[in-house]
Amino acid sequence: MRSDGLFIAVEVDDQVADDAALAATLAEACPVDIFAQTSDGGALEIVQQNLDECVLCRLCLDAAPEGAVRVIKLYDEGAVLV
Amino acid sequence: MRFFEYEAREIVKRAGIPVTDYGFTTNPAQAREIAQRIGGPTVIKSQVLSGGRMKAGGVKFADDPQQAEAHAREILALEIGGQEPRGVLVDPRADVEQEYYAGVVWDGTRKQPVMIFSPVGGIDIEQVAEEQPEKVSRRHFSNILPFSDFQAKEAIAATGVSGSALTRLTPILTRLAKLFVENDMTLAEINPLGRLADGSFIALDAHMEIENEARGRHKRLLAELGVGEQETRQAREPTPFEIAGEQIDASDHRGVAGNVTEFDGNLGLVIGAGGGSLTLFDAVRAHGGRPANYCEIGGNPSVAKACGLAKLVLSKPGVERIAVMMSIVSNTRVDIVARGVIKACLELGHDPAEKIAIFRIPGAWEEEGFKILERYGVEYADRSVSLNKAARRAVEKIEGVAAR
Numbered sequence: 001m002r003s004d005g006l007f008i009a010v011e012v013d014d015q016v017a018d019d020a021a022l023a024a025t026l027a028e029a030c031p032v033d034i035f036a037q038t039s040d041g042g043a044l045e046i047v048q049q050n051l052d053e054c055v056l057c058r059l060c061l062d063a064a065p066e067g068a069v070r071v072i073k074l075y076d077e078g079a080v081l082v
Numbered sequence: 083m084r085f086f087e088y089e090a091r092e093i094v095k096r097a098g099i100p101v102t103d104y105g106f107t108t109n110p111a112q113a114r115e116i117a118q119r120i121g122g123p124t125v126i127k128s129q130v131l132s133g134g135r136m137k138a139g140g141v142k143f144a145d146d147p148q149q150a151e152a153h154a155r156e157i158l159a160l161e162i163g164g165q166e167p168r169g170v171l172v173d174p175r176a177d178v179e180q181e182y183y184a185g186v187v188w189d190g191t192r193k194q195p196v197m198i199f200s201p202v203g204g205i206d207i208e209q210v211a212e213e214q215p216e217k218v219s220r221r222h223f224s225n226i227l228p229f230s231d232f233q234a235k236e237a238i239a240a241t242g243v244s245g246s247a248l249t250r251l252t253p254i255l256t257r258l259a260k261l262f263v264e265n266d267m268t269l270a271e272i273n274p275l276g277r278l279a280d281g282s283f284i285a286l287d288a289h290m291e292i293e294n295e296a297r298g299r300h301k302r303l304l305a306e307l308g309v310g311e312q313e314t315r316q317a318r319e320p321t322p323f324e325i326a327g328e329q330i331d332a333s334d335h336r337g338v339a340g341n342v343t344e345f346d347g348n349l350g351l352v353i354g355a356g357g358g359s360l361t362l363f364d365a366v367r368a369h370g371g372r373p374a375n376y377c378e379i380g381g382n383p384s385v386a387k388a389c390g391l392a393k394l395v396l397s398k399p400g401v402e403r404i405a406v407m408m409s410i411v412s413n414t415r416v417d418i419v420a421r422g423v424i425k426a427c428l429e430l431g432h433d434p435a436e437k438i439a440i441f442r443i444p445g446a447w448e449e450e451g452f453k454i455l456e457r458y459g460v461e462y463a464d465r466s467v468s469l470n471k472a473a474r475r476a477v478e479k480i481e482g483v484a485a486r
């Protein structure tokens with residue numbers, strides 16, 4: 001799954017997106033609420049309206065299996081946050 | 083926050099400084115009763131926060147209670163400087179032999195209170211200082227250590243006052259200094275301080291201002307004086323533009339993006355904060371620019387909040403461009419503000435490169451911020467460009483727009 005803001009896009013591998021435990025971890029990790037869990041406590045959702053609030057803190061990268069979450073800087077020719 | 087005269091008098095009275103036997107009312111019939119109780123000629127004074135009461139007809143002299151009632155009725159219906167009076171103060175006409183001035187103000191440069199005294203009162207102290215400088219004394223004092231009678235004596239004696247007047251004035255000035263410090267005042271002024279025929283002194287008028295941020299520390303006093311928690315006591319009511327600014331700031335707990343004041347210029351300002359925004363505002367004016375607003379941004383507001391403020395400023399009628407400027411920031415991220423202001427332009431259908439005259443915010447995360455600004459073609463400056471030069475550049479660009 002991928003969602004684009006004006007400055008930031010976030011891409012998450014589909015297997016990870018379906019993992020309820022990981023969805024909860026990401027929702028907890030992101031300081032600006034870019035990740036959420038569906039109301040039934042299941043899959044991951046990306047909160048479109050918060051995307052541009054991303055502070056590039058990398059907490060989501062650390063919380064997910066390596067490479068499963070990608071934060072993309074649209075203003076920097078699509079550079080991926082590492 | 084300013085106090086009305088009747089409130090300031092109450093503060094003076096509570097501090098143990100003699101005041102006249104005045105009364106405050108919002109009702110003409112009560113004004114008559116107060117005048118009756120006083121039992122002699124009275125002065126009826128409009129209770130407004132703006133100056134120029136006398137010229138506007140807000141101060142009238144009454145010989146008897148009937149006249150006091152008639153004057154109170156007129157004054158209560160009289161708007162002064164766009165303000166309706168809170169009420170009227172009915173004051174005895176004191177038989178004064180000489181008018182003095184006693185005041186304490188906060189000296190922001192020295193970061194200390196300064197006591198000002200003059201045996202020439204009843205007129206603006208600035209005028210006395212200009213025309214008879216030897217008649218005005220100033221003494222800075224600590225707002226931590228207790229103020230002593232000796233310091234008061236020094237201030238009084240420096241103007242040539244001696245003898246009984248010096249002795250009687252000393253406790254008044256000491257109490258004034260104490261009330262200033264204890265109530266976190268920025269101004270505590272008694273003018274005139276009258277000397278009566280028997281040599282005693284009495285406060286005939288008082289002006290007091292309390293530090294806004296200290297209101298929370300003086301809830302009891304404010305409640306006892308009847309000052310509402312929502313009362314801002316600004317010189318004028320906030321405009322819809324300013325209210326919208328407050329709403330933007332309150333919409334999100336992160337950082338500050340508000341404290342907006344409206345002006346009638348064509349250059350919108352998204353500036354911060356505290357001293358930085360004042361400096362930038364002055365710099366724009368010094369270069370001939372006409373700011374459309376003052377505002378404060380800082381403490382790392384969210385992108386949404388920076389965007390909201392920029393949209394508000396950009397939408398103000400008459401605004402041709404905005405200048406986004408701050409001193410060197412450490413607790414606000416350059417890239418977050420850059421995102422906010424660019425987003426504001428785009429959401430309003432403007433080209434950020436056109437609408438943002440200059441972006442001069444160096445500091446935390448500036449590399450990311452500058453990448454964003456480059457991507458949208460916005461002219462930006464780093465810390466090698468002073469606030470003054472950045473302000474000049476903004477004015478040059480807006481003048482280019484006006485000339486087209």
Ligand code: SF4
Nearest residue numbers: 030054055057058060
């Ligand atoms: S980098 Fe930080 S702010 Fe951005 S999406 Fe990941 S956790 Fe959220």
